[in-house]
Amino acid sequence: MSFIKSKTIPLVITVIVAIFMLLEYYFPVPGIKSTAKTIRDWAVIIAAFALGLGAANLLRIHSLNIQRRTTGIWPFSIWLIFMLLLFFVVGVTLSIEHTAYKWIYQNGYLVLYASVFSLISFYVITSFYRAMSIRSIETSILIVCAIFAMLKNTPAAVAFWPGFETIGTWLLDVPNASVHRAAILTAAIGSIALSIRVLMGRERAQLAE
Amino acid sequence: MFQRIAELITLLIFGFVMFYEFNRASSSASMPSIRRLPALDAIKEGVGRAVEMGRPVHHSMGQGQLTRNAEQTLVSASVLEYVAGLTASLGADLIVTVRHPEVLPVAQEIVRESYLGAGKPEAYETKMVRYLSSTQWSYVAGVMGIMQREKVAANILIGAFFADCILFAEAGSRVGAIQIGGTAGFGGNLAFLAVCCDYCLYGEEIYAARAYLTKDVFQIGGIRAQDICKLLMTGLIIVGLLLYNYSDWLYVLLSM
Numbered sequence: 001m002s003f004i005k006s007k008t009i010p011l012v013i014t015v016i017v018a019i020f021m022l023l024e025y026y027f028p029v030p031g032i033k034s035t036a037k038t039i040r041d042w043a044v045i046i047a048a049f050a051l052g053l054g055a056a057n058l059l060r061i062h063s064l065n066i067q068r069r070t071t072g073i074w075p076f077s078i079w080l081i082f083m084l085l086l087f088f089v090v091g092v093t094l095s096i097e098h099t100a101y102k103w104i105y106q107n108g109y110l111v112l113y114a115s116v117f118s119l120i121s122f123y124v125i126t127s128f129y130r131a132m133s134i135r136s137i138e139t140s141i142l143i144v145c146a147i148f149a150m151l152k153n154t155p156a157a158v159a160f161w162p163g164f165e166t167i168g169t170w171l172l173d174v175p176n177a178s179v180h181r182a183a184i185l186t187a188a189i190g191s192i193a194l195s196i197r198v199l200m201g202r203e204r205a206q207l208a209e
Numbered sequence: 210m211f212q213r214i215a216e217l218i219t220l221l222i223f224g225f226v227m228f229y230e231f232n233r234a235s236s237s238a239s240m241p242s243i244r245r246l247p248a249l250d251a252i253k254e255g256v257g258r259a260v261e262m263g264r265p266v267h268h269s270m271g272q273g274q275l276t277r278n279a280e281q282t283l284v285s286a287s288v289l290e291y292v293a294g295l296t297a298s299l300g301a302d303l304i305v306t307v308r309h310p311e312v313l314p315v316a317q318e319i320v321r322e323s324y325l326g327a328g329k330p331e332a333y334e335t336k337m338v339r340y341l342s343s344t345q346w347s348y349v350a351g352v353m354g355i356m357q358r359e360k361v362a363a364n365i366l367i368g369a370f371f372a373d374c375i376l377f378a379e380a381g382s383r384v385g386a387i388q389i390g391g392t393a394g395f396g397g398n399l400a401f402l403a404v405c406c407d408y409c410l411y412g413e414e415i416y417a418a419r420a421y422l423t424k425d426v427f428q429i430g431g432i433r434a435q436d437i438c439k440l441l442m443t444g445l446i447i448v449g450l451l452l453y454n455y456s457d458w459l460y461v462l463l464s465m
Contacts, residue, residue: 022220025213026213026216026217043276046311047276047309047310047311050309050310050311050313050314051310051343052310053310053313053314053340054307054310054313054340054343057313057335057338057339057340058339058340058341060335061335061336061339064335064336072358073358076354112347112350113344113346113347116346116347116349116350116353116376117346119376120372120375120376123375123376123379124375126379127375127378127379127401127404127405128404130382130404130405131404183399183411183412183413184412185442186412186413186439187393187412187413187416189223189413189435189438189439189442190280190393190412190413190415190416190417190435191280191393191416192220192223192438193223193227193416193431193432193434193435193438194280194283194284194416194431195280196220196223196224196227197227197428197431198283199224200224200227200228200231202231202427202428202431203283203419205283205284205286205287205290205319205419206275206283206286206315208286208290208315208318208319208321208322
Protein backbone atom coordinates (compact mmCIF):
# COMPACT_ATOMS: atom_id res chain seq x y z
CA MET A 1 0.00 0.00 0.00
CA SER A 2 3.01 2.27 -0.07
CA PHE A 3 1.97 3.67 -3.45
CA ILE A 4 -1.14 5.13 -1.78
CA LYS A 5 0.95 6.92 0.80
CA SER A 6 3.41 8.06 -1.83
CA LYS A 7 2.61 10.80 -4.32
CA THR A 8 2.13 8.51 -7.31
CA ILE A 9 -1.67 8.78 -7.38
CA PRO A 10 -1.80 12.62 -7.26
CA LEU A 11 0.89 12.70 -9.93
CA VAL A 12 -1.06 10.35 -12.21
CA ILE A 13 -4.24 12.43 -11.66
CA THR A 14 -2.31 15.63 -12.53
CA VAL A 15 -0.97 14.15 -15.75
CA ILE A 16 -4.33 12.68 -16.84
CA VAL A 17 -6.19 15.94 -16.16
CA ALA A 18 -3.53 17.95 -18.00
CA ILE A 19 -3.74 15.62 -21.02
CA PHE A 20 -7.54 15.94 -21.17
CA MET A 21 -7.37 19.73 -20.99
CA LEU A 22 -4.89 19.78 -23.86
CA LEU A 23 -6.91 17.31 -25.92
CA GLU A 24 -10.05 19.40 -25.45
CA TYR A 25 -8.29 22.45 -26.89
CA TYR A 26 -6.73 20.73 -29.90
CA PHE A 27 -9.36 18.04 -30.63
CA PRO A 28 -12.75 19.43 -29.52
CA VAL A 29 -14.76 16.26 -30.22
CA PRO A 30 -17.90 15.64 -28.09
CA GLY A 31 -16.48 12.78 -25.94
CA ILE A 32 -13.36 14.69 -24.95
CA LYS A 33 -15.29 17.95 -24.45
CA SER A 34 -17.78 16.35 -22.05
CA THR A 35 -14.99 14.65 -20.05
CA ALA A 36 -13.07 17.92 -19.83
CA LYS A 37 -16.23 19.69 -18.66
CA THR A 38 -16.73 17.08 -15.93
CA ILE A 39 -13.11 17.60 -14.82
CA ARG A 40 -13.67 21.38 -14.69
CA ASP A 41 -16.84 20.87 -12.63
CA TRP A 42 -14.84 18.76 -10.21
CA ALA A 43 -12.27 21.53 -9.96
CA VAL A 44 -15.06 23.95 -8.94
CA ILE A 45 -16.36 21.47 -6.34
CA ILE A 46 -12.87 20.91 -4.91
CA ALA A 47 -12.29 24.69 -4.77
CA ALA A 48 -15.58 25.09 -2.87
CA PHE A 49 -14.46 22.49 -0.34
CA ALA A 50 -11.10 24.23 -0.08
CA LEU A 51 -12.94 27.42 0.89
CA GLY A 52 -14.30 25.57 3.93
CA LEU A 53 -10.74 24.52 4.70
CA GLY A 54 -9.63 28.15 4.46
CA ALA A 55 -12.39 29.28 6.82
CA ALA A 56 -11.37 26.56 9.29
CA ASN A 57 -7.74 27.76 9.08
CA LEU A 58 -8.85 31.35 9.75
CA LEU A 59 -10.98 30.32 12.74
CA ARG A 60 -8.20 28.16 14.19
CA ILE A 61 -5.46 30.79 13.91
CA HIS A 62 -7.59 33.63 15.25
CA SER A 63 -9.05 31.51 18.07
CA LEU A 64 -5.47 30.77 19.11
CA ASN A 65 -4.71 34.52 19.05
CA ILE A 66 -7.66 35.19 21.35
CA GLN A 67 -6.85 32.27 23.62
CA ARG A 68 -3.20 33.33 23.99
CA ARG A 69 -4.06 37.05 24.13
CA THR A 70 -1.42 37.71 21.44
CA THR A 71 -0.28 41.30 22.01
CA GLY A 72 -1.72 43.78 19.54
CA ILE A 73 -3.57 41.16 17.54
CA TRP A 74 -6.25 39.49 19.65
CA PRO A 75 -8.84 42.36 19.54
CA PHE A 76 -8.65 42.25 15.71
CA SER A 77 -9.06 38.48 15.83
CA ILE A 78 -12.31 38.91 17.80
CA TRP A 79 -13.54 41.40 15.20
CA LEU A 80 -12.59 39.08 12.33
CA ILE A 81 -14.40 36.07 13.83
CA PHE A 82 -17.42 38.24 14.65
CA MET A 83 -17.66 39.52 11.06
CA LEU A 84 -17.07 36.03 9.62
CA LEU A 85 -19.90 34.61 11.71
CA LEU A 86 -22.15 37.62 11.01
CA PHE A 87 -21.79 37.22 7.24
CA PHE A 88 -22.30 33.46 7.53
CA VAL A 89 -25.41 33.64 9.75
CA VAL A 90 -27.08 36.49 7.84
CA GLY A 91 -26.23 34.94 4.47
CA VAL A 92 -27.52 31.48 5.39
CA THR A 93 -30.64 32.53 7.30
CA LEU A 94 -31.79 35.49 5.15
CA SER A 95 -29.98 34.76 1.83
CA ILE A 96 -27.36 36.94 0.19
CA GLU A 97 -30.04 38.88 -1.71
CA HIS A 98 -31.59 40.18 1.51
CA THR A 99 -31.33 43.92 2.27
CA ALA A 100 -29.61 43.25 5.62
CA TYR A 101 -26.86 41.21 3.96
CA LYS A 102 -26.38 43.81 1.22
CA TRP A 103 -26.20 46.57 3.83
CA ILE A 104 -23.46 44.77 5.77
CA TYR A 105 -21.62 44.00 2.54
CA GLN A 106 -21.73 47.55 1.23
CA ASN A 107 -21.02 49.34 4.51
CA GLY A 108 -18.78 46.83 6.22
CA TYR A 109 -16.79 45.46 3.33
CA LEU A 110 -16.88 47.48 0.12
CA VAL A 111 -15.74 50.72 1.74
CA LEU A 112 -12.68 49.01 3.22
CA TYR A 113 -12.01 47.25 -0.06
CA ALA A 114 -12.07 50.56 -1.95
CA SER A 115 -9.87 52.20 0.69
CA VAL A 116 -7.14 49.58 0.35
CA PHE A 117 -7.33 49.83 -3.43
CA SER A 118 -6.96 53.62 -3.30
CA LEU A 119 -3.74 53.30 -1.28
CA ILE A 120 -2.01 52.49 -4.56
CA SER A 121 -2.03 56.13 -5.63
CA PHE A 122 -0.09 57.16 -2.51
CA TYR A 123 2.34 54.26 -2.69
CA VAL A 124 3.06 54.92 -6.37
CA ILE A 125 4.36 58.35 -5.31
CA THR A 126 6.58 57.00 -2.52
CA SER A 127 7.99 54.23 -4.70
CA PHE A 128 8.53 56.72 -7.54
CA TYR A 129 10.44 58.96 -5.12
CA ARG A 130 12.62 55.99 -4.13
CA ALA A 131 13.25 54.98 -7.74
CA MET A 132 14.15 58.52 -8.71
CA SER A 133 17.29 58.67 -6.61
CA ILE A 134 20.31 58.67 -8.93
CA ARG A 135 22.54 55.74 -7.95
CA SER A 136 23.95 54.47 -11.22
CA ILE A 137 23.95 55.01 -14.97
CA GLU A 138 20.90 52.74 -15.26
CA THR A 139 18.85 54.76 -12.77
CA SER A 140 19.92 57.99 -14.49
CA ILE A 141 18.63 56.65 -17.82
CA LEU A 142 15.44 55.55 -16.05
CA ILE A 143 14.91 59.03 -14.63
CA VAL A 144 15.43 60.76 -17.99
CA CYS A 145 13.02 58.34 -19.71
CA ALA A 146 10.46 58.70 -16.90
CA ILE A 147 10.58 62.49 -17.19
CA PHE A 148 9.92 62.31 -20.93
CA ALA A 149 7.12 59.75 -20.45
CA MET A 150 5.49 62.03 -17.86
CA LEU A 151 5.88 65.25 -19.81
CA LYS A 152 4.48 63.56 -22.93
CA ASN A 153 1.18 63.29 -21.06
CA THR A 154 1.28 66.84 -19.74
CA PRO A 155 -0.51 69.26 -22.13
CA ALA A 156 1.32 72.34 -20.80
CA ALA A 157 4.73 70.73 -21.38
CA VAL A 158 3.78 69.61 -24.91
CA ALA A 159 2.51 73.14 -25.66
CA PHE A 160 5.83 74.52 -24.43
CA TRP A 161 7.91 72.12 -26.55
CA PRO A 162 6.27 69.51 -28.84
CA GLY A 163 9.49 67.50 -28.72
CA PHE A 164 8.40 66.09 -25.35
CA GLU A 165 5.57 64.23 -27.07
CA THR A 166 7.75 63.04 -29.97
CA ILE A 167 10.55 61.73 -27.73
CA GLY A 168 8.14 60.33 -25.09
CA THR A 169 6.12 58.47 -27.71
CA TRP A 170 9.27 57.10 -29.32
CA LEU A 171 10.56 55.89 -25.95
CA LEU A 172 7.30 54.08 -25.24
CA ASP A 173 6.75 52.69 -28.73
CA VAL A 174 10.26 51.62 -29.66
CA PRO A 175 12.67 50.72 -26.80
CA ASN A 176 9.92 50.05 -24.23
CA ALA A 177 7.63 48.04 -26.53
CA SER A 178 10.47 45.95 -27.99
CA VAL A 179 11.83 44.96 -24.57
CA HIS A 180 8.31 44.36 -23.31
CA ARG A 181 7.54 42.00 -26.19
CA ALA A 182 10.81 40.10 -25.76
CA ALA A 183 10.08 39.71 -22.04
CA ILE A 184 6.53 38.47 -22.70
CA LEU A 185 7.81 35.98 -25.28
CA THR A 186 10.50 34.51 -23.02
CA ALA A 187 8.14 34.35 -20.03
CA ALA A 188 5.56 32.57 -22.20
CA ILE A 189 8.18 30.03 -23.31
CA GLY A 190 9.16 29.53 -19.66
CA SER A 191 5.51 28.98 -18.79
CA ILE A 192 5.06 26.45 -21.62
CA ALA A 193 8.24 24.64 -20.58
CA LEU A 194 7.00 24.38 -16.99
CA SER A 195 3.62 23.09 -18.20
CA ILE A 196 5.35 20.40 -20.27
CA ARG A 197 7.40 19.44 -17.20
CA VAL A 198 4.11 19.06 -15.26
CA LEU A 199 2.69 17.00 -18.13
CA MET A 200 5.74 14.73 -18.04
CA GLY A 201 5.53 14.40 -14.26
CA ARG A 202 8.89 16.12 -13.79
CA GLU A 203 7.51 19.18 -11.99
CA ARG A 204 6.13 18.17 -8.61
CA ALA A 205 5.96 21.38 -6.59
CA GLN A 206 2.17 21.00 -6.31
CA LEU A 207 2.77 17.68 -4.55
CA ALA A 208 5.15 19.27 -2.05
CA GLU A 209 7.97 17.22 -3.52
CA MET B 210 -8.03 26.13 -37.25
CA PHE B 211 -4.66 26.91 -38.84
CA GLN B 212 -3.62 28.72 -35.65
CA ARG B 213 -4.40 25.68 -33.48
CA ILE B 214 -2.47 23.36 -35.81
CA ALA B 215 0.52 25.72 -35.65
CA GLU B 216 0.23 25.82 -31.85
CA LEU B 217 0.03 22.03 -31.65
CA ILE B 218 3.12 21.64 -33.86
CA THR B 219 4.99 24.16 -31.68
CA LEU B 220 3.93 22.31 -28.54
CA LEU B 221 5.04 18.97 -30.00
CA ILE B 222 8.42 20.44 -30.93
CA PHE B 223 8.81 21.90 -27.42
CA GLY B 224 7.75 18.55 -25.93
CA PHE B 225 10.26 16.68 -28.07
CA VAL B 226 13.10 19.06 -27.08
CA MET B 227 12.12 18.65 -23.41
CA PHE B 228 11.99 14.87 -23.69
CA TYR B 229 15.36 14.80 -25.41
CA GLU B 230 16.95 17.06 -22.80
CA PHE B 231 15.50 15.05 -19.89
CA ASN B 232 16.97 11.86 -21.36
CA ARG B 233 20.27 13.62 -21.94
CA ALA B 234 20.23 14.94 -18.37
CA SER B 235 19.76 11.45 -16.94
CA SER B 236 22.65 10.00 -18.97
CA SER B 237 25.05 12.95 -19.18
CA ALA B 238 27.67 13.42 -16.48
CA SER B 239 28.17 17.14 -17.03
CA MET B 240 25.32 19.61 -16.98
CA PRO B 241 25.45 23.28 -17.95
CA SER B 242 25.72 25.77 -15.15
CA ILE B 243 23.00 28.35 -14.57
CA ARG B 244 24.07 31.97 -14.38
CA ARG B 245 23.96 33.60 -10.96
CA LEU B 246 20.57 34.85 -9.82
CA PRO B 247 21.27 37.31 -6.96
CA ALA B 248 17.60 37.36 -5.91
CA LEU B 249 17.67 33.66 -5.08
CA ASP B 250 21.07 33.90 -3.39
CA ALA B 251 19.66 36.70 -1.25
CA ILE B 252 17.03 34.40 0.29
CA LYS B 253 19.68 32.86 2.55
CA GLU B 254 20.86 36.33 3.52
CA GLY B 255 17.27 37.34 4.30
CA VAL B 256 16.60 34.30 6.48
CA GLY B 257 19.94 34.79 8.27
CA ARG B 258 19.03 38.41 8.93
CA ALA B 259 15.66 37.32 10.33
CA VAL B 260 17.41 34.93 12.73
CA GLU B 261 19.78 37.68 13.92
CA MET B 262 16.94 40.15 14.43
CA GLY B 263 14.58 37.63 15.99
CA ARG B 264 11.88 38.60 13.52
CA PRO B 265 9.90 36.42 11.09
CA VAL B 266 10.29 35.74 7.38
CA HIS B 267 7.22 36.37 5.23
CA HIS B 268 6.57 34.38 2.06
CA SER B 269 3.57 35.20 -0.11
CA MET B 270 2.18 32.54 -2.44
CA GLY B 271 1.00 35.34 -4.70
CA GLN B 272 -2.38 35.95 -6.26
CA GLY B 273 -2.26 32.90 -8.50
CA GLN B 274 -4.47 29.85 -8.17
CA LEU B 275 -3.85 26.23 -9.10
CA THR B 276 -6.05 26.77 -12.14
CA ARG B 277 -5.23 30.34 -13.23
CA ASN B 278 -1.62 31.55 -13.20
CA ALA B 279 -0.86 28.06 -11.91
CA GLU B 280 2.67 28.05 -13.32
CA GLN B 281 3.66 31.03 -11.16
CA THR B 282 2.01 29.47 -8.10
CA LEU B 283 4.10 26.34 -8.70
CA VAL B 284 7.24 28.47 -8.84
CA SER B 285 6.23 30.12 -5.57
CA ALA B 286 5.73 26.65 -4.07
CA SER B 287 9.22 25.62 -5.18
CA VAL B 288 10.76 28.70 -3.59
CA LEU B 289 8.69 28.12 -0.44
CA GLU B 290 10.19 24.64 -0.15
CA TYR B 291 13.65 26.21 -0.09
CA VAL B 292 12.65 29.04 2.27
CA ALA B 293 10.94 26.66 4.72
CA GLY B 294 13.99 24.38 4.66
CA LEU B 295 16.19 27.35 5.56
CA THR B 296 13.92 28.70 8.31
CA ALA B 297 13.68 25.20 9.78
CA SER B 298 17.43 24.62 9.81
CA LEU B 299 18.41 28.14 10.90
CA GLY B 300 15.58 28.53 13.40
CA ALA B 301 13.74 31.53 11.99
CA ASP B 302 10.00 32.09 12.31
CA LEU B 303 8.09 31.68 9.09
CA ILE B 304 4.80 33.22 7.97
CA VAL B 305 3.28 32.03 4.69
CA THR B 306 0.23 33.90 3.45
CA VAL B 307 -2.19 32.33 0.99
CA ARG B 308 -4.93 34.01 -1.01
CA HIS B 309 -6.68 31.07 -2.66
CA PRO B 310 -7.91 28.30 -0.36
CA GLU B 311 -6.92 25.49 -2.74
CA VAL B 312 -3.29 26.63 -2.41
CA LEU B 313 -3.51 26.36 1.39
CA PRO B 314 -3.08 22.55 1.71
CA VAL B 315 -0.21 22.65 -0.80
CA ALA B 316 1.61 25.34 1.21
CA GLN B 317 0.90 23.55 4.50
CA GLU B 318 2.23 20.27 3.14
CA ILE B 319 5.38 21.92 1.77
CA VAL B 320 6.18 23.66 5.07
CA ARG B 321 5.39 20.56 7.14
CA GLU B 322 7.59 18.34 4.96
CA SER B 323 10.41 20.88 4.96
CA TYR B 324 10.43 20.96 8.76
CA LEU B 325 10.29 17.18 8.81
CA GLY B 326 13.15 17.03 6.32
CA ALA B 327 15.22 19.40 8.47
CA GLY B 328 14.67 17.09 11.46
CA LYS B 329 12.54 19.64 13.33
CA PRO B 330 8.93 18.49 12.98
CA GLU B 331 8.14 19.89 16.45
CA ALA B 332 9.00 23.41 15.22
CA TYR B 333 6.17 23.33 12.67
CA GLU B 334 3.07 25.22 13.77
CA THR B 335 -0.35 25.50 12.13
CA LYS B 336 -0.25 29.30 12.32
CA MET B 337 2.77 29.41 9.98
CA VAL B 338 0.56 29.03 6.90
CA ARG B 339 -2.32 31.49 6.94
CA TYR B 340 -5.26 31.76 4.61
CA LEU B 341 -6.36 35.40 4.56
CA SER B 342 -9.04 36.03 1.97
CA SER B 343 -10.09 35.01 -1.51
CA THR B 344 -10.53 38.60 -2.65
CA GLN B 345 -7.55 40.55 -3.93
CA TRP B 346 -7.57 43.70 -1.78
CA SER B 347 -8.66 41.95 1.40
CA TYR B 348 -5.66 39.67 1.00
CA VAL B 349 -3.46 42.72 0.46
CA ALA B 350 -4.84 44.37 3.61
CA GLY B 351 -4.24 41.17 5.59
CA VAL B 352 -0.64 40.84 4.39
CA MET B 353 0.10 44.52 5.08
CA GLY B 354 -1.30 44.14 8.58
CA ILE B 355 0.84 41.07 9.28
CA MET B 356 3.97 42.82 8.04
CA GLN B 357 3.28 45.87 10.16
CA ARG B 358 2.31 44.04 13.35
CA GLU B 359 4.88 41.25 13.25
CA LYS B 360 7.70 43.40 11.80
CA VAL B 361 8.95 40.88 9.27
CA ALA B 362 12.69 40.90 8.57
CA ALA B 363 12.50 39.36 5.11
CA ASN B 364 9.69 39.64 2.61
CA ILE B 365 9.62 37.14 -0.25
CA LEU B 366 7.17 37.92 -3.04
CA ILE B 367 7.63 35.41 -5.83
CA GLY B 368 4.65 34.32 -7.92
CA ALA B 369 1.70 35.93 -9.68
CA PHE B 370 1.24 39.52 -8.60
CA PHE B 371 -0.85 42.29 -10.04
CA ALA B 372 -1.18 45.98 -9.17
CA ASP B 373 -1.21 44.95 -5.52
CA CYS B 374 2.50 44.12 -5.46
CA ILE B 375 3.35 47.78 -4.83
CA LEU B 376 1.37 47.65 -1.56
CA PHE B 377 3.14 44.47 -0.41
CA ALA B 378 6.53 45.88 -1.26
CA GLU B 379 5.90 49.30 0.25
CA ALA B 380 4.57 47.74 3.47
CA GLY B 381 7.77 45.66 3.60
CA SER B 382 9.92 48.76 3.03
CA ARG B 383 8.23 50.55 5.92
CA VAL B 384 9.21 47.83 8.40
CA GLY B 385 12.75 47.68 6.99
CA ALA B 386 12.48 44.16 5.57
CA ILE B 387 14.90 42.83 2.98
CA GLN B 388 12.68 42.36 -0.06
CA ILE B 389 12.96 39.71 -2.73
CA GLY B 390 10.38 39.87 -5.50
CA GLY B 391 9.70 38.19 -8.79
CA THR B 392 6.85 37.75 -11.22
CA ALA B 393 6.30 36.74 -14.82
CA GLY B 394 3.42 39.18 -15.20
CA PHE B 395 4.09 42.22 -17.32
CA GLY B 396 1.88 45.15 -16.67
CA GLY B 397 3.17 47.72 -14.31
CA ASN B 398 3.54 44.86 -11.82
CA LEU B 399 7.11 43.94 -12.55
CA ALA B 400 8.10 47.60 -12.65
CA PHE B 401 6.61 48.06 -9.17
CA LEU B 402 8.55 45.08 -7.84
CA ALA B 403 11.75 46.19 -9.56
CA VAL B 404 11.49 49.61 -7.95
CA CYS B 405 10.45 48.55 -4.44
CA CYS B 406 12.40 45.32 -3.89
CA ASP B 407 16.06 44.94 -3.01
CA TYR B 408 16.33 41.95 -5.34
CA CYS B 409 14.07 41.01 -8.21
CA LEU B 410 13.55 38.08 -10.57
CA TYR B 411 12.47 39.32 -13.97
CA GLY B 412 9.96 37.39 -16.05
CA GLU B 413 11.33 34.07 -17.20
CA GLU B 414 13.96 34.03 -14.44
CA ILE B 415 11.33 32.84 -12.00
CA TYR B 416 10.90 29.63 -14.02
CA ALA B 417 14.56 28.83 -13.43
CA ALA B 418 14.14 29.11 -9.65
CA ARG B 419 13.58 25.42 -8.94
CA ALA B 420 16.53 24.34 -11.08
CA TYR B 421 18.74 26.99 -9.48
CA LEU B 422 17.78 26.11 -5.91
CA THR B 423 17.66 22.32 -6.15
CA LYS B 424 20.48 21.79 -8.72
CA ASP B 425 18.39 18.85 -9.93
CA VAL B 426 19.71 17.52 -13.24
CA PHE B 427 16.23 17.14 -14.74
CA GLN B 428 15.32 20.69 -13.83
CA ILE B 429 18.57 22.00 -15.32
CA GLY B 430 17.88 19.89 -18.40
CA GLY B 431 14.47 21.58 -18.55
CA ILE B 432 16.10 25.01 -18.47
CA ARG B 433 18.42 24.02 -21.32
CA ALA B 434 15.43 22.78 -23.30
CA GLN B 435 13.72 26.12 -22.59
CA ASP B 436 16.74 27.97 -23.97
CA ILE B 437 16.75 25.80 -27.10
CA CYS B 438 13.04 26.57 -27.61
CA LYS B 439 13.79 30.24 -27.14
CA LEU B 440 16.46 30.07 -29.86
CA LEU B 441 14.02 28.28 -32.17
CA MET B 442 11.40 30.95 -31.59
CA THR B 443 13.92 33.73 -32.19
CA GLY B 444 14.93 32.02 -35.45
CA LEU B 445 11.28 31.76 -36.49
CA ILE B 446 10.73 35.45 -35.75
CA ILE B 447 13.75 36.43 -37.86
CA VAL B 448 12.59 34.19 -40.73
CA GLY B 449 9.09 35.67 -40.43
CA LEU B 450 10.45 39.20 -40.49
CA LEU B 451 12.57 38.50 -43.56
CA LEU B 452 9.68 36.85 -45.39
CA TYR B 453 7.32 39.68 -44.49
CA ASN B 454 9.66 42.45 -45.54
CA TYR B 455 11.58 40.88 -48.43
CA SER B 456 9.15 38.33 -49.91
CA ASP B 457 9.10 40.19 -53.24
CA TRP B 458 12.87 40.00 -53.55
CA LEU B 459 12.77 36.35 -52.55
CA TYR B 460 10.14 35.67 -55.20
CA VAL B 461 12.28 37.37 -57.86
CA LEU B 462 15.35 35.47 -56.66
CA LEU B 463 13.59 32.11 -56.80
CA SER B 464 12.02 32.73 -60.22
CA MET B 465 15.40 33.61 -61.78
